[in-house]
Amino acid sequence: MSAARTDPLGTDRLGTGRLGTDPLRTDRLCADVVRAAEPYATAVVVALADGERAEVRCTGRLGHGPGSAPCTPETVFELGSVTKTFTALLLARLVSGGELALDDPVESHLPPDWIAASVRSGEPIRLLHLATHTSGLPRLPPGLLAGAVPTWFSNPYGGYGERQLRDGLARTTVRARPGGRYGYSNYGVGLLGRLLVEAGGGASYGELLAEKVCGPLGLRHTTCAPDAPGRATGYRRGRALPPWRIPGLPGAGAVRAGGADLLRYLQAHLRPGDGELGAALREVQRPRLRLPRSGDQLGLVWQHRHAGGRELWFHTGGTRGFTAFVGFSPPTGTAVAALANTGPTLDGRFLQSAYELLRGLSGPDR
Template identity: 50%
Template sequence: MRFRGRRREGRPEEFVAAPGSPAWAAGLLRSLRGAAPGASTVALAVRHGPERALLATGETAWRGGTPADADTRFEIGSLTKTFTGLLLAEMVARGEVAYDDPISRFLPRTARPQLRGSPITLLHLATHTSGLPRLPPGLLRSGAPAWFSNPYAGFSPDALLGALARTRPRAAPGTRVRYSNYGVGLLGELLVRAAHGPGGDIAPLLAERVLDPLGLARTSCAADQPQATGYWHGRARPRWQMATMAGAGAGRSSARDLLTVLDALCAPGAVPPAVPGTLRAALLDVTVPRIALPTAGTRIALVWNIRPRPSHDLYHHSGGTRGFTCFAGFSPQTRVAFAALANTSPSLSGGFIQRAYLELWALAQHGIVHRES
């Protein structure tokens, strides 16, 4: 199915929809396309009750690209953290780790941070309450020459362990929410150590435990597979590289794969019978609220942000790299899921992410009205 829109240069642009996508979804894609100036492609995945839509517009690059579709891979940046949270829940279901395990259990003595108060646990890392800063000490200095392309590429596993030994948490663990790439990146590294010992890589572990069982064929941390070209202020960016802390932001995914995992989070009981029981348990556990922020009126599950509404909850998270922006969210009570991806860097205004959140909110509100009518 194809819809007509407008390209940036004023030429007609086709919106390509997967078979069965409802016509109303084209309006959502147009809205998102307008919020992503500089992108050569925008992709959308929507679940609204029994209806689902997969659409994309544009090409994978401004020059020499191919038509984008629901299977085009985008860098998803911090949205990778939601998969790391799901991996944590799966390993808890297996009995391999526990949420209250101190991180010192998985670290050599020389790499343990200088703590304030109680130990940092795996749950602290997954809820941004560890007290760790946003980035590891030393990353700003080492990544400065490649800050607008690949600042994490030269930050090695040894550098991460060295940084941990120098780290002084900004607050006592469990006392304050402070968003930390460092914390969730470290969580991914510790889960690998728990499963396979030192020197492992999160990519095969994530594939074995989460991605392959859910059938997410185009989701991985691999930078050497086909994907859209990312843009920053109109300039093509090199592919995002993370030598370590991959669980915080090295992921790639597609609109189709994101809708698959969002559907599973909305209705874990409806996943295929072949999905292992530990992953089924994790799909339920990962959405349990862990932290309440009364002043902000929000909660935090394992990585996911939760916005409680009078009759439903909105789970959401966003991500970005130097050339991509993405958003994903869902509401289990209304069976609404929404994912949007663009191959341009996040704007200072956050326009694309804000537009995607508002569309999720509107769909959930409509779902409530439809359910009650």
């Protein structure tokens, strides 16, 4: 990317020592991630952990133009569907605290004035179904596409709020038996986020996440605020985009974070610790089902894969102007987060390069 060539920042290290069993290979794989974000990204962050060693490599600036601030480990990027891993952890945290159960039906946590809007299904949809994409709900809620057309290439969820979600529930018919079939659903995890808000006492999704997850983990710059300070500008094919807004389904894609916070987040999954949050971090990593036409499994939102003798957990995300990857390997104590301020591409080069970095950091094929 041009900004990286003319104004590189190099590496901002959070720890000491070079990472990986083959440092030169790690450097090459990191360079591949940066190149995969070209030509439209102006800022790329690659965060890595290997046991007690950790670093955040920051390249470029927050936007075009000589006055744009440099990218740092605290620079805030939109995470898109990586948000769903935060929603899963929030669910597990409330379960570990006894505030709800994975088998609770959706209806038990709807707001009181939403009961009439209950989804039509032959069997109850349970919170576990929402967190494993087996609810039978469609990928998107009714009514969203029609309202999203004017802003489809910038902010398609921006006009879909809580009222639209409530009205959409009343128009939803489940077409597959809950728990019977996998089908990725932004609608399902977004609805889960709203139910967790109700179970958690009515604070907003962002407030509840800060109280139960981000605060205890020390994630100081992780937020759902579209106008978060220190944020990078998102780009789609070189065109600057406004901040991503998803008011009706924040649990599906509203979280923003920087490389330093994501590294702490992933390290917490590697070393869960004790207490209710430790129990929650372990719970999201328990395999629940095998994905169709794949050897992969699914935990709570997280995808689990055995590859070349490695055990990998990962998730990807994207908004119109950002692309994100997070992954970790518990047996080797390794983790990778990769962020770019440009939207996902059809070939998925950036995400694939980040995945290959996680594989490489986790050791050679066996």
